Amino acid sequence: MDNKLGLGALTALVIGSMIGAGVFSLPQNMALVASPAAVMIGWIITGIGMIFLALSFQYLSILKPEINSGVFGYAQAGFGDYVGFCSAWGYWLSAMLANVSYLVIVFSTLGMFFDKPNDVIFGLGNTWQSVTGASIILWLVYFLIQRGVKTAATINLVTTIAKLVPLFLFVFFTLLAFKWHTFIFDFTGVEFGPTHDLLDQVKSTMLITVWVFIGVEGAVVVSSRARDRKDIGRATILGLLTALVIYIFVTLLSMGVISTPELAKLQNPSMAKVLEHILGPWGAVLIGCGLLISVCGAFLSWTVLATEAPFLAANNNVFPESYKKQNKAGTAVTALNLTTICIQISLFAVTFAGGTYNSILIIASEMILIPYFLVAAYTLKLALKTKNRGALMWVGLFATVYGIWLLYASGLHHLLLSAILYLPGLFFFVKAKREQKKPVFVGKEIYFVAFLVAISAFGIYLLATGKLMI
Numbered sequence: 001m002d003n004k005l006g007l008g009a010l011t012a013l014v015i016g017s018m019i020g021a022g023v024f025s026l027p028q029n030m031a032l033v034a035s036p037a038a039v040m041i042g043w044i045i046t047g048i049g050m051i052f053l054a055l056s057f058q059y060l061s062i063l064k065p066e067i068n069s070g071v072f073g074y075a076q077a078g079f080g081d082y083v084g085f086c087s088a089w090g091y092w093l094s095a096m097l098a099n100v101s102y103l104v105i106v107f108s109t110l111g112m113f114f115d116k117p118n119d120v121i122f123g124l125g126n127t128w129q130s131v132t133g134a135s136i137i138l139w140l141v142y143f144l145i146q147r148g149v150k151t152a153a154t155i156n157l158v159t160t161i162a163k164l165v166p167l168f169l170f171v172f173f174t175l176l177a178f179k180w181h182t183f184i185f186d187f188t189g190v191e192f193g194p195t196h197d198l199l200d201q202v203k204s205t206m207l208i209t210v211w212v213f214i215g216v217e218g219a220v221v222v223s224s225r226a227r228d229r230k231d232i233g234r235a236t237i238l239g240l241l242t243a244l245v246i247y248i249f250v251t252l253l254s255m256g257v258i259s260t261p262e263l264a265k266l267q268n269p270s271m272a273k274v275l276e277h278i279l280g281p282w283g284a285v286l287i288g289c290g291l292l293i294s295v296c297g298a299f300l301s302w303t304v305l306a307t308e309a310p311f312l313a314a315n316n317n318v319f320p321e322s323y324k325k326q327n328k329a330g331t332a333v334t335a336l337n338l339t340t341i342c343i344q345i346s347l348f349a350v351t352f353a354g355g356t357y358n359s360i361l362i363i364a365s366e367m368i369l370i371p372y373f374l375v376a377a378y379t380l381k382l383a384l385k386t387k388n389r390g391a392l393m394w395v396g397l398f399a400t401v402y403g404i405w406l407l408y409a410s411g412l413h414h415l416l417l418s419a420i421l422y423l424p425g426l427f428f429f430v431k432a433k434r435e436q437k438k439p440v441f442v443g444k445e446i447y448f449v450a451f452l453v454a455i456s457a458f459g460i461y462l463l464a465t466g467k468l469m470i
Contacts, residue, residue: 007231012161013301014239017215019163020098020298021105021269022208023247024291027254028270029208031263035189036255038201043248045202046209049402053372054216054240055395056379058233063382063392069312071217071371078378081318082429082445086452087371088313089425090418094371095306096339097364098214100346102299103134104360109269109288131351135344137296141303142340146331159297166290167246170275174253177278183256206409210372211365212247215301216240217375303339310335320431366414367421373403416459423456 022029030039060067060074067073071091076084107130111122122130189201216236254263254274266273269291275283311332314323325334350360380396382388407415426449433440441449 006227007235010231010235011238013304014216014235015242016159016163016297017301017305018213018239018243019167019246019294020215020302021102021291021295022212023167023250024269024271024287024294025105026208026212026247026251026271027258027263027274028266028268030205030251031255031260031270033204033208034201035187035198035260036183036252037188038198039205039251039255041198041202042205042209043244043251045402045405046206046213047244047248049399049405050213050216050240050244052395052399052402053376054236056375056399057217057236059392059395060375060379060382061232061236062230069316071375072309072313072318073316074378075371075374076316076318078381079374080442080445081316081433082441082448083374084316085313085318085425085429085432086422086448087374088309088316088318089422089428090367090369091371092306092309092313092339093421094214094364094367095302095309096342097346097360097367098302099138099299099306099339099343100350101360101364102295102302103137103343103347104130104350105269106137106292106295107133108267109272109291112267112269112272112284113288126351128351131347134347137299138340138343138347141300142336144300145303145307145336146327146333147329159293159300163290163294163297166286167250170271170287171246171249171253173275173278173283174257175249178253178256180256182259183252185259186261189260203409203411206406207362207365207414209247210368210406211362213240213243214365214368215298215305216243303336306339307332307336310338314432317436318432319428321435362414363417363421366410366418369403369406369410370418370422373400373407376400376403416455416462419452419455420459420463422452 030042034042064074064077067077069076069088072084072088075087104125106125107122107127108125110133111120111124111127111130115121115123121127122133125134188198216239250271254271257274258266258277263270263274269287272284272287272291275287277283279286310319310323311326311334313319314321314335323332323334323338325332327333376396376399378396379392380400383393383396386392430440
């Protein structure tokens with residue numbers, strides 16, 4: 001059976017991975033932290049940065065065809081086993097948490113339609129009824145993916161096409177309803193919007209904009225399953241540009257329909273409320289249905305990507321041997337089990353802690369920053385090593401600068417939280433190296449570990465004393 005993926009399936013995987021729940025909440029998410037002026041600047045920075053990151057993936061897929069483990073394979077090739085493992089662990093955690101957020105937003109959407117003030121069933125996606133429904137979906141997808149990545153990719157292609165229809169309709173109707181005076185109302189957010197200055201507003205948009213672009217590496221992660229390696233880079237660029245145009249239109253046009261301060265108060269998925277404002281109740285129904293289709297496709301894509309991460313890391317000898325195991329359909333069953341069980345535990349934790357979609361997306365976005373930065377840094381390192389002073393050098397340089405900017409913009413608070421989440425991964429790395437009877441840490445790796453343990457301990461101390469909040 002041919003389990004290889006062509007350009008269409010790879011592009012759909014990229015688009016399906018990026019366009020999930022995030023786009024449907026973009027109007028409120030952005031309006032909550034930034035004015036129209038800051039949002040425009042934020043999209044310019046993110047658009048340019050993500051294009052250079054996508055070009056990094058494209059160049060590396062061509063120049064390093066022997067690396068079939070994508071994001072973390074590049075980190076390992078450039079900076080050693082432990083750094084490669086950290087990239088894989090951060091990527092897996094981000095993908096796993098992304099799936100949790102998708103399930104939460106699905107039932108938050110149902111709550112918007114079916115909850116009443118005196119009869120809350122689904123709430124913000126964190127009630128016991130929501131977790132029960134989310135768990136059913138989770139295990140249905142689990143059994144579907146066990147049938148093979150090819151089957152999952154085919155279904156994802158169908159859902160990707162289906163999800164684009166309501167998004168294009170949203171852009172069309174908001175374009176008709178757009179009012180310039182509404183858009184420029186408190187354009188810089190000084191009077192009625194966020195109280196911080198423009199730069200702080202721009203920084204606040206970064207984790208949100210990164211969140212909706214997570215998945216740009218989808219074709220790279222499954223590069224070993226591509227029918228033609230040239231399709232990997234093509235799919236990445238096509239998917240990125242499609243998503244970028246949709247995101248910009250959705251965000252800015254919404255700010256011309258409902259003023260930014262009012263947008264910030266909407267329940268998510270806020271796109272439904274915006275279209276309801278234009279078309280009445282049918283607008284909310286249209287977006288609600290689009291979101292449910294979109295999230296199901298994205299959930300499928302991200303379960304595939306999350307499952308691939310431990311499997312590929314195991315094949316690169318930085319994850320325990322058992323994670324190499326595949327069934328007859330080619331599905332990495334041990335990795336799938338780990339991912340599904342952790343999503344289930346996280347769903348229970350969300351209910352217990354009262355977490356929401358917004359809180360999960362921030363953590364998931366933070367976890368992906370290090371893997372993205374390492375891809376950019378490896379591109380730059382490769383250009384320097386091969387003395388390439390042309391396009392490769394510029395792509396690596398700008399992508400690296402963008403990666404550093406993201407780490408800075410995310411803030412110390414989120415960096416400390418991510419360090420704490422990186423710490424448990426040490427168990428898997430140590431176990432893998434002991435199975436291979438090799439030294440656990442080589443050369444300067446011990447210094448990286450010591451640094452991680454130190455900042456994690458500091459973060460745990462701040463959490464314990466209430467000075468750091470999740």
